[in-house]
Amino acid sequence: MSNRPGKLLFAGLMGLALAFPFGISPSHGSTPKSSAQLIALKFPQANSDRGQTATSGGGGVRQTSGGSCLTKAKLPFQLLIPGDYNQGSGFHNTASKETFIYAYLPPQPGLTAQVQLADPITKEQNQTTFTVPKEGGIVRFPVSLPDNAMEDDFYNVTLTLICDANNTQDNLTVELTVNYTPLDQPPTNADSSLAEAAFYAEQGLWLDALNALAAIAKEEPQEWQEFLESGGFAAWAEAPVVECCQMVNTSALAN
Template sequence: MKSHVSLTALAVALLLGGSLPAQAQFLGIGQPGNGVILLAQSRLRFRVPRVRASGSLRSGAARGNCHPDGKPILMVPLLPMTQANGEIQLYPGTTASEHPRFFVHIPETTAQEARFMVVSQTQRQVIYEESFSLPGTSGVVEFRLPDTTTPLAVGESYKWSVELVCDPVDNSGNVAVEGIVRRVEAATHWEQMPQSDRPLAYAQADIWYDAVASLAELRQTQPNNPAWKTDWRDLLQSVNLNAIADEPLVSCCQPKNTTSQLGVGGN
């Protein structure tokens, strides 16, 4: 059994140090008011969905071997979040892509490998599972569902997860995060849009995964354009990801085994 603990307000304080009020302010996690969190002056912003949270943020157990100093590891999936009853709640997101991209902030770690998995919630089957070599530096890491896998079906929901392999022999100290993605129908005019217009269009349509992916692509292809960095910060802050809004995008990840790309119904 993997060793995970819920990231309550107390755990946040223990993880980052300092008082609870100060850490709540540092993390930037808002209270779940009317379900809509907007930045007044931001051009790019996103609404936290008016749906039930799909889970809570979890940190690695203190006995794990993923941190060079033996401290707990906090990975953060790039998903809308709020704080309720002292616990950080994660919300599901949507995509119009058949093969979406997923982003996770991975802090400093001694882990050299991560496992990425996507599972159909309807059919209870793994559609993709792969191990990746990590870049060795902290930052926001992208995991992509390859074009060679079975495309996500419109109207279906899928659970995805990223797990740090802290010890290749003993998995009990591994650290993992997970999220939910639901495929929706793409608007026909999105494909004709210039790449620079897509992040705003996706955000306004509440298509979270594609808003993040399209903006990440702009940041990667035009790294010297400050507008994309500002939009990225605004987008993440609008869903309470303040603590990682200025973290770098890290080039990653190369599959360790290209034979693990399963279609629905694979073994």
């Protein structure tokens, strides 16, 4: 356990978050599969699609600047974190030190992404820059927590999308906080990505469940789409999942 300041507050908030687990319900009216049984992972039905935006998608998520270059397409930018996730606790649990933030990006040539990770206690920061495919789609941005991260350690994540390096006012910046929540019993018995996603969903870990499903999004498109829809993202559920991103550089930032 970590002895850092703020631990007790965040541990209490984590308890509230885990008291609101994901639901796994049987699929109704689905076409039977011959390869595997459809288990239809679902976020709680209370989180039906309500036209979420980057500013409303998820407790503790806020858009702090710009983004006008990403609003001209049919589908706008969208961070894929449900609006009621963790009951507005202000942070997002992850059981893995190597986690990912998923977002829909509209087609945009020359788009660059920066992911900054900051420890609010030690003030240590690092930033990684990526190039983003111009075709757009659902992309994942890697977030690597420090090797020495301990249970209940939390980190501020800033995702900045740069359309024009010479016009910073047009950039889109989204901020959120992740909480490292290792599990006492990791999914060692999960025999497939679908089973792994079900395990994480039962633990109330949206980031981990979504990442497990993304690995089989092309093989299990119905599972992927239904999970996104039940999280409130029906408008983006059929967007292609694209390979991303090519790392340009990574660096530690001065405090």
